[in-house]
Amino acid sequence: MIKLGIAENKRYFVNEGVPFFYLADTVWSAFTNISLEEWADYLDYRSSQGFNVLQINLLRQWDASGSDLDYEPFVRIEDGSYDFYSLNPDYFDRAETMVEMAVSKGFVPALVLLWCNYIPDTWAAKLRDEKKMPLEAVEPYVRYAADRFSKYHPIYIVSGDTDFPSERANEYYRTTLHVVKKHSPECLTTLHIQGRLADLPDEFINDPNLDFYMYQSGHNSQFQSKAYTLALDFYNKRVTRPVLNSEPCYEMMGYSRREYGRFGRADVRKAAWQSLLSGAGAGVTYGAHGIWSWHKKGKRFGVTGEGFDSPYEWQAALKFEGAWDYGFAKWLFQMYGLVDLQPWNIVLKNTEEIRVASTRGFEKIAIYVPVNTVLKLDADLREYDFTIIDLEYRRFAAASVAFQDNVTVIDMHNFEGDVIVIGVKDKN
Template identity: 25%
Template sequence: MKSIVILMFALIVNEVVFGQSTSLKISQDKRYIEDQDGQPFLWLGDTAWELFHKLNREEADHYLTKRAKQGFTVIQAVVLAEDDGLGKPNAYGEIPLIDLDPKKPNLKYFEHVDYIIEKAEKLGLYIALLPTWADKVPNNRPGIDPVIFNEKNASIYGEFLGKRYGKRNIIWILGGDRNIDNDTALGVWQAMAAGIKKEDQGRNLMSYHPAGENSSSSYREDWIDFNIYQSGHAHRYMPVYRFAEKDAEQFPRKPFIDAEPAYEDIPVRFWKYIDWESKEKVPVQILDKNNLLKAKSTHFKEGFFTDHDVRVHAYWNFLSGACGYTYGNNAVWQMFKKGGSFTIPCLTDWKEALNRPGAHDIKHLHKIFSIFPLGMFKADQSLILNTYGTDNTYISSALAKDLSFALIYLALGQAVKVDLHKLKGDKIFTFWYNPRIGKLSTPTLITQTGPFEFIPPSSGINNDWLLILTTSDLIQVP
C-alpha cells in the first residue's frame, strides 16, 4: 500500500502522460474493462460525435492532442454523423456513401476517418466508433437523413468497417441515441454486428448506445460485450447510481458505462425550449452575430449544466460500480464553429469549449482512479450511517476488496458519518481530495473504530469533496 501512496503524491503534482495503446478485453469477474496486460482500463470518454464529419486534419490534431493531455482515454465519434451526415460533405468536400448506398463507401471520405483514427492511436487514445447514427436505421424518431439500412447492406457495411479498422484500437458502438424499438431495427443491428465481427474476428469490444435514460442491458444481445446507459439531460443531479445499480444486477453480468451523461454547457431539458419544426429553432434575438447564445439570454429557463454536474455524475457513476464515464460539452459534440449552424445553441465555439472547467476535471479524475484502479474496490453504501437522499444530498461510497481503503464522494461537502468497522485495522488515515483542482490534503490519523463523523473543508454548491480513508501508515511516507 505504501507504493500506492507514493504514486498518489507523484500523480498529484504531475501531468497525465500519453499511454501505450493495446486491444481491450473484459475482466474475468465481468466488472470492468482491462488491457492485454490484465490491468484495469480507465474509460474517460469525450463525445465528439461530429469529429469525422466537421473537422479538418489540423483541427482534429488540435482536438485530439488537447484531450490526450487532459487525461481522456476514449473519443466517441460517428462515421455517418447526425447533422446531415449523408448529405453534408466533410471538411474536404467528401460525403461518406455513393448514392446513399451503404454497400458503396466513398473511400476518399474514409481516408479522413483513417487519418483521425491513426492520430488518436499515436496519442494513446481509443476511438469508440459508431458506424452510423441510429436515425439511419428504422426507428420511431426520424432525423435529418433518410433511413438507408436493411439487414443485407448493414452486414456488408459492417464487413467493410471490420476489415478496415479491425486491427486499429477501436471500440465498436452500435446505435446512436435511439432505442431498438422494432424487430426490423434489431435485425439490422444484429446484421451489422455480425458483419463487423466477421472481419474484426472479435478483436475489439462492442456495445450499443441507447436513447436517454435507457441502457443497452435491455437487449441482452450476445454481441454486446459491455453495457452502455445514457443517463441524459433531464435535470441536475441525475440519479446515475440508479442506472448503475440496475445494470450491476443484470445476468449475465457485464461491465457498464455512462456513455452520455449531462453535457457541460448544454441547457437543462433543452428540448422544451427548441422549436424543432422551425428553421431557426430558437428566437434569433437571443443569438449574437456569431450565432452564439447571448450572455444575458434567459430563453433556456432551467439554466445550463456546469462543471459541478460533470464531477457529481462522474464520481456517482464510478463509486456505484461503473467502469467508465464519458464527458460531453454542448459545443464540442457538434463541433460548432462561430457563424455556423447548430443542433442546440451554444455558449462558445468548439475550440474555446475545450478549456471549459469540466474538461479539466477529467485530468483530476484520471489521477485519482489511476491511484485506486477500478479492480481494487466495489460499491458499498453500508459504509454510510447518516441518512442521505436521492438528489444533491446523495452520498456514494466504495470499499476496497481487501478492506484497506474507502472512497466517499460528497456532492455538497456535507458532513458524513462513516462506519469505520468496515475497514481493517484500528488506525485510519484521512485524506480530503479536492476534485475541482486535483489537490490532496495532508493526512489526519484517527485511532478509534466504529461510527465517526467527517466534516469536509468547505460545503455548498461547487464545494464537492472526495473523502479517502486508508489503513496504511501513510503518515510515514515522505
Template identity: 30%
Template sequence: MIDTKKPWEKGPLCVSSNGRYLVNGETPFFWLGDTAWLMFSHLTEKEACEYLRNRKEKGYNVIQSTLIHEWPQKNIDGCNALVDEDFAACDLVGNYWTRTEAMVDMAEKLGLYMALLPAWGGNVARGYLNLENADAYLDFLIERFGSRPNIIWLAGGDVKGDAAPEVFRRIGSRLKEGCKGQLVGFHPFGRTSSSIWFHNEDWLDFNMFQSGHRRYDQLVMQSWDDNGKNPDNYGEDNWKYVKRDHGMLPMKPTVDGEPSYEQVLQGLHDKTQGYWQSWDVRRYAYWSVLEGAMGHTYGDNSIMQFYNRRDGEGAFGVKQEWKEAIHNAGSSQMMHLKNLMERVDYQNGLPSDHLLVSVQGEKYERVSVFAGKDFMICYAYLGQPFTLELSSHPKILDAYWMDPETGVYSFAGQLINQKEMEFYPPFKGEGHGDWVLVLTEAKSYDIV
C-alpha cells in the first residue's frame, strides 16, 4: 500500500534547528534518495509512473534527476528541450517540457520530492549554460517549478565548483531567491563535497558530497579524473566526508549524493574489474548515516541511465535493462536503514566512536557507532565482535540484532546495569556478514 500522506503537508522542508538534518515543520525528514538522472529524456509517462511507484513503495522520498543532461537534449519522442541548443529559449513546440512537468506531477501525487538539476555540470563547464543565457533559462524554471511543494534544486552535476563558479553561484542564488520555500544544494564531482567551494554561500542550504565509485586502491586512473593528490580523497571511507563537512561553520546538513552504484564497474571505466554489489551499497549507507548524514542517496547503474538494450552498449559496463534492475536487492534494502533511524530520536543523536572500547578498525573493519540519550546503533560490516561502554545509557536496555539485508529484528535480551559489554554478531553462514546492533531503553523491566 502507498502512504498517501505527503511530507510537505506537515510543513515546508527546511533545515532543523541544530543545523544537521531536515524537517517538515516539526517532523524529521530522513532523505532517502534514488538516482534517476535520465528519467525525463529516456522514459515515457507510463514508464515514469512504474518507476516512481516502485521507489515510493520502497520508502524513497527524493528522486534526483536532471532537466537537461545530454547534449543536445531530446526526449524519447525526439522532442527538443531547447531552441537551437540555446538555454536562452526552451522549446515549447514539442512535448519535452509538458512531459517533464507531467512526471513531476506524478512524483507530487506520490508524495515524492524531485531534486532537480537544471543542467548536468558538463553543460556548464563547456559553456553551453553561461552567464549570458542563464537568467532566461532560470526565469523559465522559476515560472514552471518555483511554486511546487515537491521541488529541491541541485546546482552542479558531477562537476567541480571551480569549473564555472560564477555560473553556479548565479544558478544557486537565482533559484533560492525565486523559488520560495525550496531548498538548494550542489551535486559535486567524485571524491569532493559542495562545501569545498560553496559552504558559506547563503543560497546553499545543505552540502552534498560524491564519495564515488572507486575502491581504496583506485586513486590515479584517467588524467581528467585524477584524485591522487586530492587531500579530501577518502577512498571508500565516505563517513569521513560527513565528519569533514560537520567540522565547518556554520553547521549545515550533508548527504552522500552519489556513492558507488549497485551493479556498476568498480572504478567505472575498466571492464575487467568487478561490480559493486548490494552489500557494498549498504555499507556506504550505514557508514555515512551513522556518522550523522541527513540521509542517503542510493544508485543503480541501469536505473540512473534507464538502460534499454535497444539503445546499444550503454555506459559503465551496464548489463541489465532498467526494468529488470528496478528489482535489484540493494534498492529494497535501503528502507531498512530509513525505518531504523525513524524508530529513534536520530536528529538528536551523534556519532559516538568514543563509546567503542575495543580498538576502532580501519577500512572494512570499522564499527560505526551512533547514539542518543536512550539508544545506540552500531554497524559492523564484517560482522566482527566489538566492545561498548554502556554506563552513560539507561540502566536497562533492550538489545536487538537487525539484519540490514532483511530488516528483521532479532531480540537478544535485556542488559541490566551493564557498564561494558562485548557483542558477537550472529553467524550468517557463507557470504557477507554485516549486522546492526540496536540498543534502546527498555519498555518493560520484566525479566523472563
C-alpha cells in the first residue's frame, strides 16, 4: 500500500523516501455510477497505462451521467432531499470495497469530501435549488469518512471545484480540513478549486494542515494558457508546497459555455507538458469525457454548470489515446530523473507556449516545443547532450545543436508534432 509523503523541500511527493510522480485519472462519479465488474476492468486498464492516483467524489457528483444504479450516501426524506445527518452505511460499504480494490491494484485514492454544490454561496450552489449540507453536519460526516477510509492512506481533497465566495463557505472548508487532519494526520490534504482560479484565501495558504496545491486550467478554449500561468502562480506562492494541475482540459470534452468544438489528444498533451514544466512538476491529472461522468448509451447528460457537449460512452472514452500520452510523460520523468523541476525563462522567441524547466542542480533540462521551430535559448548549454522526443508517436532522435555568443541554437527536428527536448549534462 502506498503511503504518500511530501519531500523535505516541499516540491514533490515521496513514497518510502522515493520520488513519486502523481499521475491521476478523474473518475468523479465512481461510487454512484460504476458496477463492481466495470470497476475491476477499469482498474486493470488504467493500471496498465501507469496511472497511480484516482480522483473520486466521495458523495454524488452533481453533473454525473444518468445511471440505473441507485446508491446514495445519505438517507432521503419525503421531499427527495438528503438528510445529511443520516449516513447510508450500505453506500459507504460499497465505496470502501471499491477503494480496497483500487488500493490492491497500486492506486492512491484521492477522495473529495465536499464538492461545491453541497456548500452555500458557491457558484454551483447558485445554480441548484437542492438543499445544502448544514454546517453542523460537516464534522460528523468527515469523521465518519476518516474512520472508514484512512486505513487506505488516501489523499483527502477537502473541496471540489470551489470558489471561496464568503466567510460562510470558507467555514465549511476550514472545518473539513481541520477535522480530517485531526483524525487522519498521516493522510495528505489539498483543495480542488474552480477553473482558472489563481487565488486562495490567506487562511488556507497559511494553514499547516494543507499539504499541497491543486489548480485546474479547465475546459474553456480561450484560456488554455492557464495551464502554465497558474503553474507559475502556485509555484511562487509564499508558502511552498507541491503543485499539480488537477483538471486540465479533458480529452474529447466539449468546450465550456456550450461552444462548438472538443479538446483532442494533442490539446490535453500540451496542457500536461506546459503545466509540468512551469512549476507544477509534482504530477498531473488526466480526464476523458465519458469516464469522469461514467456515461452510458441512452443516459442523460445535463448541461448544468459550464455546459459541455455530450460525452462518449465510457467504454470508448477509456480507450482514448491521450491517456497513454500521460503515462508516457510519467515514464519520461522517471527515466530521466526529472524530479524537483524549476521553471527556467531562457527561450528567445516571441511566445510563451514553449516551456523550459531544469532540475535543481541544472543536471537536466526539459523543453516542451508545441510547434516545430529553430529554438534559441539564452544560455550556453554546450555541456549537455540533447535528445528530441516525438510525443505523438513516441520516437527519439538526436538533436542538431550549435552555439553562438552564449546562445544555444537547436535546429528544427524532423517530426511534425509537439516534442520534448531533454538535455543531460555530460558528467565528464
